[in-house]
Amino acid sequence: MSASGPSQDTRVLLENAVKKIRELKRELQESMEKRPEPIALIGIGCRFPGGANGAPAFWNLLQQGQCAIGEVPAERWNVDHYLDRDPDVAGRMYTAAGAFINDCDQFDAEFFGITPREAQAMDPQHRLLLEVCYESLEDAGLEAESLAETRTAVIVGIGSDDYSRFSTASSDGSMIDAYTSLGTARSIGVGRIAYVLGLQGPVLQLDTSCSSSLLAVHLACQNLRNHESDLALAGGVNLMLTPELSISFSKLRALSPTGLCRTFDEKADGYVRGEGCGVVVLKRLSDAIAAGDNIIAVIKGSAANHDGKSNGMTAPNGLAQEKVIKAALENAGIQASQVDYVEAHGTGTPLGDPIEVLSLGRVYGPGHQPQQPLYVGSVKANIGHLEAGAGIAALIKAALMVRHGTIVPHVNFSVPNPHIPWGRLPIKVATNLMPWPTGSDSRHAAISAFGMSGTNVHMVLENAPLPQQPTASLTAPGNTDSAPAAPPRESHLLLLSAKSLPSLRQLAARYQDWLARPDADWEAICASTNITRAKYRFRAALVANGKDDAIARAALIASSDFAPQASKASRKKVALLFTGQGSQYPGMGQALYQHSKVFREHFDQCMSLIDSHLPQPLRDVIWPAGSDSPLNQTLYTQPALFALEVSLARLWMAWGVRPALVLGHSVGEFAAACIAGVFSLEDGVKLICARARLMYALPAGGKMCAVQAAPETVLARLPQGGRVAMGAINGEQQIVLSGEAAAIDEISARLTAEGIRVTALDVSHAFHSPLMQPMLADFRAVARQVRYSAPSMDVVSNVSGTIAGPELMDPEYWVGHVSACVQFHQGIRVAQQVGCTHFIEVGPKPVLLGMARDVIGEQAVSLPSLRQGKGEWDTLLASVGLAFAGGMDFDYAALHQDQAQLRVALPSYPFEHKRYWLSGPTVSRYRKPSPLTHSVPGGHPLVGHRLSLPLTKVV
Numbered sequence: 001m002s003a004s005g006p007s008q009d010t011r012v013l014l015e016n017a018v019k020k021i022r023e024l025k026r027e028l029q030e031s032m033e034k035r036p037e038p039i040a041l042i043g044i045g046c047r048f049p050g051g052a053n054g055a056p057a058f059w060n061l062l063q064q065g066q067c068a069i070g071e072v073p074a075e076r077w078n079v080d081h082y083l084d085r086d087p088d089v090a091g092r093m094y095t096a097a098g099a100f101i102n103d104c105d106q107f108d109a110e111f112f113g114i115t116p117r118e119a120q121a122m123d124p125q126h127r128l129l130l131e132v133c134y135e136s137l138e139d140a141g142l143e144a145e146s147l148a149e150t151r152t153a154v155i156v157g158i159g160s161d162d163y164s165r166f167s168t169a170s171s172d173g174s175m176i177d178a179y180t181s182l183g184t185a186r187s188i189g190v191g192r193i194a195y196v197l198g199l200q201g202p203v204l205q206l207d208t209s210c211s212s213s214l215l216a217v218h219l220a221c222q223n224l225r226n227h228e229s230d231l232a233l234a235g236g237v238n239l240m241l242t243p244e245l246s247i248s249f250s251k252l253r254a255l256s257p258t259g260l261c262r263t264f265d266e267k268a269d270g271y272v273r274g275e276g277c278g279v280v281v282l283k284r285l286s287d288a289i290a291a292g293d294n295i296i297a298v299i300k301g302s303a304a305n306h307d308g309k310s311n312g313m314t315a316p317n318g319l320a321q322e323k324v325i326k327a328a329l330e331n332a333g334i335q336a337s338q339v340d341y342v343e344a345h346g347t348g349t350p351l352g353d354p355i356e357v358l359s360l361g362r363v364y365g366p367g368h369q370p371q372q373p374l375y376v377g378s379v380k381a382n383i384g385h386l387e388a389g390a391g392i393a394a395l396i397k398a399a400l401m402v403r404h405g406t407i408v409p410h411v412n413f414s415v416p417n418p419h420i421p422w423g424r425l426p427i428k429v430a431t432n433l434m435p436w437p438t439g440s441d442s443r444h445a446a447i448s449a450f451g452m453s454g455t456n457v458h459m460v461l462e463n464a465p466l467p468q469q470p471t472a473s474l475t476a477p478g479n480t481d482s483a484p485a486a487p488p489r490e491s492h493l494l495l496l497s498a499k500s501l502p503s504l505r506q507l508a509a510r511y512q513d514w515l516a517r518p519d520a521d522w523e524a525i526c527a528s529t530n531i532t533r534a535k536y537r538f539r540a541a542l543v544a545n546g547k548d549d550a551i552a553r554a555a556l557i558a559s560s561d562f563a564p565q566a567s568k569a570s571r572k573k574v575a576l577l578f579t580g581q582g583s584q585y586p587g588m589g590q591a592l593y594q595h596s597k598v599f600r601e602h603f604d605q606c607m608s609l610i611d612s613h614l615p616q617p618l619r620d621v622i623w624p625a626g627s628d629s630p631l632n633q634t635l636y637t638q639p640a641l642f643a644l645e646v647s648l649a650r651l652w653m654a655w656g657v658r659p660a661l662v663l664g665h666s667v668g669e670f671a672a673a674c675i676a677g678v679f680s681l682e683d684g685v686k687l688i689c690a691r692a693r694l695m696y697a698l699p700a701g702g703k704m705c706a707v708q709a710a711p712e713t714v715l716a717r718l719p720q721g722g723r724v725a726m727g728a729i730n731g732e733q734q735i736v737l738s739g740e741a742a743a744i745d746e747i748s749a750r751l752t753a754e755g756i757r758v759t760a761l762d763v764s765h766a767f768h769s770p771l772m773q774p775m776l777a778d779f780r781a782v783a784r785q786v787r788y789s790a791p792s793m794d795v796v797s798n799v800s801g802t803i804a805g806p807e808l809m810d811p812e813y814w815v816g817h818v819s820a821c822v823q824f825h826q827g828i829r830v831a832q833q834v835g836c837t838h839f840i841e842v843g844p845k846p847v848l849l850g851m852a853r854d855v856i857g858e859q860a861v862s863l864p865s866l867r868q869g870k871g872e873w874d875t876l877l878a879s880v881g882l883a884f885a886g887g888m889d890f891d892y893a894a895l896h897q898d899q900a901q902l903r904v905a906l907p908s909y910p911f912e913h914k915r916y917w918l919s920g921p922t923v924s925r926y927r928k929p930s931p932l933t934h935s936v937p938g939g940h941p942l943v944g945h946r947l948s949l950p951l952t953k954v955v
Contacts, residue, residue: 036331038462039221039299040288041399043140043281045132045235048393049099049274049383054908055139059400061382062408063433068383069099069260069272076100077243077926085257093243093250097259099274099384104128104239108911111499112196119916121179123163125237125277126189129156131911132277133193133233140281141294141532141903142231148198153229155204155220156190156279157212157236159388163918165242170922180918193233201229207388210345211304211451212236214391217280218302218457224284235279236389242926246273252314256348261385263346263378264353264429266415271347274384278392280399285465294903295464297399300444301332307454314452316352321359321448321456328458329363334444337367339374339460340437341407341430341445343398346378347385348412354419356448361425368426372437375430377410391449391457398445402463405436405443489595491543492526493877493895494550495884497536501563503912504538508557510907515551522547524904527896532903535889537566541881543874567887573660574888575836576652576675577852578645578668579843580822581767584637586629588622588844589644591872597898598654599647606643609682613689618643634764638667638692641843642684645671648842648865655880656891660836661794661803663827665848666728666768667691669798669817676791678808683786687814690782694775695765695818702766703744707735708757717750719743727768728822730851736761736822738769772819779818783811794834801826803834828852832860838883841865861886 044055050068052058061068072079084092107127109119119127133154137144161169167180182188190205202223206212213236220234240246249255256262256270288295305324307317329336342364344356357376364374379397380386386393401407407430416422416429436443443463450456496511498504511529514520522544540557544550556562592599607618614621614636621629621636622644630636645668653659653675664672667688674684704727707714711726714735718724724747727738737744744766748758765771788809797804799816801823807813828851831839838861841849846864856862863879866872880890917923 036221036225036301038285039224040283040285040293040295040464041280041297041299042283042288042293042295043136043138043142044278044296044396044399045134045136045139045280046276046278046393046396047101047128047132048276048278049101051102052276052383054135055396055400056905058396059404062379062397062400063406065409065411065433066382067260067411069097069274071096072098073100075105076241082243082247087250087253091247093246093255094257095246095250095255095259095272097256097272098240098246099272100240101276103913104241104275105915105917106913107131107916108913109916111911116916118179118183120918121167121177121183122916123161123184123189124241125158125160125163125239126183126192127916128239128277129189129235129237129279130193130196132235132237132279133197135908136233136235136279136281138533138906138908141528142281143532143534144197145534147231149200150231151201151229152194152197152199153201153203153220153223153232153234154190154193154199155202155206155216155223155232155234156193157206157208157216157388157391158186158189158238159207159209159212160238160240160245161186162239162241162245165244166918166920166923172920172922175918175920175922201232208455209452210347210385210387210390211449211453211455211457212388212391213278214395214447214449214457214459215304215451215455217282217299217392217395218304218459220282221299221302224282230283230287232282233279234282235277235392236386237277238387238389239275240273249273254349260412261348261378261380262412263344263348263381263410264357264376264417264420265348265413266417268348268350268353268417270349271380271385274380274386274390276383276386276389276393278389278396280392280395289465292903297402298462298464300334300460300462301328301330302457302459303327303331304455304457307456310454313454316355316450317454318355318359321356321450322363324456324458325359325363325446325448328446328460332460334460334462335367336364338442339364339367339444339446341375341377341398341401343394343445343447344376344378345390345394345448345450346376346380348378348380350419352450353417356450357420357425357427361427365426370426373426373428375407375428375437377408377430381410381412391447394447394449395459398447398461401436402443402445402461405463407434407436409433487594489873490545490591490871491873491877492523493530493541493543493881494526494554495530495535495539495541495881495892496557497534497539498909499536499538500912501538501566503910504540504564505558505560505562506910507907508540508554508562510910512551512554512558514907515547515554520547521904522550523899524902525906527899527902528904528906530892530895533906535884537568538564539567539885539887540564541884543877543881545874564885567885570887571658572838572883572886572888573834573836574657574838574840575831576649576659576662576672577839577841577843577848578649578662578664578672579641579841579845579847580665580668581634581637581641582761582763583843583845583847584631584641585844585868586622586624586631588866588868589647589872590623592648592651592876595873595898596651599651602647602650603643605681606646606685609685610639610643610689613685613693614639633696635692635696638695639685639689641667642671642674642688644844645842646674646681646684649675652840652842652865654891655894656889657840659793661796661831661834663796663824663831664798665824666798666822668843669795671842673791673795673808676793676795677789678791678795679786679788686782687786690779691818694779695767695772698765698771698775700764701741702739702763702769702771703741704736704738704761704763704766705744705748706759706761707737707751708733709735709751711735713756714751717747719747722770725769725819726821727766729825730822731825731854734825734851736768738766739771740766768819768822770819776815776818780811780815783814786811796827796830798822798824798827802830824848824851825855828855832856837861838863838886838888840879844868
């Protein structure tokens with residue numbers, strides 16, 4: 001190699017090496033792109049036997065090892081008529097056992113906009129699906145109504161049509177009409193979900209018998225990966241409303257004669273039918289992470305196939321099972337050794353269990369050892385075989401186990417099935433509640449669903465990625481690294497709503513119980529509720545300083561005494577009222593500054609501009625370390641109010657308030673004009689600081705007083721020569737006089753003698769009077785340096801009492817404003833005339849709302865921002881809550897932008913259920929007592945079993 005560089009051969013070698021590296025990187029990238037994107041499971045809705053309504057209740061049932069198998073409810077069919085131990089007797093079943101849910105005849109039709117006649121004709125499975133889909137979206141933290149016109153898929157497994165036997169499949173032609181024709185069609189049942197919610201993604205109804213709902217999830221994952229949809233609802237449903245299918249499965253000898261599903265046990269003799277509904281909400285993992293969704297588990301991969309030609313149409317095929325398991329693992333990019341648990345199909349049949357365990361052993365066995373076995377279990381032992389809904393029940397169980405890092409006990413298991421070679425298989429039935437064997441960092445589980453039709457599905461789950469840690473906490477005023485942490489915010493706001501008053505009360509009761517849990521996080525519950533839950537007509541809001549306070553306030557809403565009117569949510573016309581001088585006090589805005597980023601940023605910006613105009617930093621004046629503060633000196637008062645009010649207005653607007661107009665009182669009009677864009681913040685600060693400085697420099701000697709009388713009464717008594725002027729007209733009987741001290745004293749005495757109430761005001765100068773004349777020339781010079789623009793919203797002028805026009809862009813307007821009479825009362829009338837219904841006072845005290853009350857009356861909504869002596873967040877949030885209860889909506893995410901917005905579990909919506917059920921001879925014959933055609937001996941074991949089997953068995 002020469003000194004000048006590498007040789008030609010070396011250069012070629014280096015170039016080839018770089019080229020090869022690039023090729024390898026490209027191949028790696030292509031390989032990564034071909035691997036299916038994981039799918040996040042972000043929401044669960046379920047109604048399962050044993051009262052397992054919702055994921056928390058289902059998890060509790062699983063943890064406690066409960067078996068929810070009981071007997072056929074009397075309202076389903078006449079058990080005595082259809083029961084016979086001889087499986088060959090026509091028209092009879094040999095078991096009375098089943099796992100049932102409660103109230104399948106109940107539905108909240110009004111909530112979904114469905115008429116009673118249509119609801120009655122709808123298959124209860126379809127009604128159940130609607131409610132559970134809604135609950136799954138709630139669990140995912142998604143407003144159902146926000147999904148309208150989105151690419152959201154709905155894929156559901158349904159395998160039975162029992163309800164059609166009461167109408168379209170009955171022998172009674174009079175029961176067939178337009179409602180029943182559509183109401184029992186499976187495709188309509190699934191399509192109605194998309195119709196009601198306004199979804200525009202693919203909609204599929206599947207029936208592959210026992211694997212239907214897990215296949216639905218598999219197809220939903222493919223749909224998401226192919227970007228045909230951005231969100232998916234997938235699941236299944238099964239209800240046992242008539243005896244025919246139970247009779248059919250009795251003829252197939254598939255059902256357990258002893259009434260228990262004993263999967264993997266030597267006494268396994270068949271399965272027990274179960275019913276229920278489960279739905280999961282799915283999203284691409286990258287999208288879920290970006291949205292900050294609460295990820296319950298991750299679907300790494302899945303596969304589906306068919307048994308093909310086996311030793312019988314309904315017989316399982318072990319080789320096909322092995323193939324689908326291997327395909328799912330490959331699809332997931334997971335080694336068999338990484339999977340610690342398999343939720344087996346596990347029907348508890350003498351033929352199916354050994355075939356399934358042997359197939360698991362051949363695929364998973366080589367990756368496990370006896371000391372690190374593959375654990376197995378089956379939810380069918382808990383809640384029966386849900387048939388078309390079985391796979392989704394298994395998936396939800398596995399997802400909850402992966403999430404909690406806990407394997408739950410498999411029930412009804414005593415002696416292992418001797419037809420399974422347990423001794424040579426590293427597979428173990430999970431009989432105890434136990435922590436995840438490989439710890440909490442990496443957890444993998446798999447689920448199998450094998451359809452009687454021959455369609456098989458296997459799916460692999462992984463625990464959710466660890467959430468990112470919340471950002472640093474807020475600091476106290478000063479916002480420096482060395483500043484002490486701000487005290488906790490004293491108040492939080494909870495917004496509740498429902499479509500009916502009974503549901504609203506019940507919702508409050510649910511929150512009352514929810515908040516009483518030891519692990520309930522009051523702040524997180526508020527944020528999750530306000531951001532993720534839909535906002536309906538019946539509304540209530542509560543502001544509380546902790547869980548105990550919130551529980552007490554929720555109890556008030558839940559009581560029968562609470563009776564708000566329905567409030568139609570609509571765009572409200574809002575007027576912002578900016579308070580004038582005299583409302584200031586030390587400490588104002590400090591709690592807002594500590595806990596609101598928006599307020600703090602705007603306040604800091606104001607202070608940084610103002611401080612160059614003042615002898616002391618504004619921060620030290622407003623929030624003094626001691627008791628002394630020059631805040632009441634005009635020099636500081638006006639800039640302080642300007643900074644506070646501009647920051648408060650920006651906070652309200654950040655929360656979604658769009659004012660129709662702004663109206664200030666005296667100095668408040670400068671903040672109002674700044675918010676309306678008449679001048680920039682920099683120019684606004686220049687104006688207000690010059691005004692304050694020049695007024696402060698005027699000689700003392702003026703006075704002001706409030707007079708409780710009509711303007712014309714006072715005007716007729718004013719002395720000549722301009723010594724006293726009308727400083728403000730605040731109401732029909734609220735006047736402010738301003739002028740020379742001696743003249744004010746004179747007229748005050750005269751009015752008092754006439755029985756008119758006069759109150760002296762504590763001011764340094766006679767504002768809005770001719771005594772301001774000496775400062776006007778200097779103020780004019782400053783006003784002419786400001787750049788003015790047309791307002792972006794209506795501004796009601798103090799000078800004219802009407803909506804201002806181009807005069808706001810004339811410096812002379814602001815010069816004349818100094819001494820002009822404040823026409824506040826007329827301005828409020830104008831605000832009401834243009835349709836303002838909500839009046840927000842943007843200032844440290846609700847002074848203007850009090851003065852405006854005789855104009856705006858009881859129909860308008862008065863919303864103070866702050867009150868002296870009361871917690872700032874208490875006052876502010878109470879006003880938000882009051883506006884919300886009246887139908888005003890906000891940017892709910894912005895309300896909580898200063899909090900760690902961790903989404904936590906919440907109570908589900910309390911549907912207002914009513915009974916909807918077809919009636920007629922066809923319906924009643926299932927329940928009509930009828931003599932048996934085949935006698936039952938007195939000691940029949942099934943009769944004893946049916947009468948004594950508990951509804952819920954704790955194992």
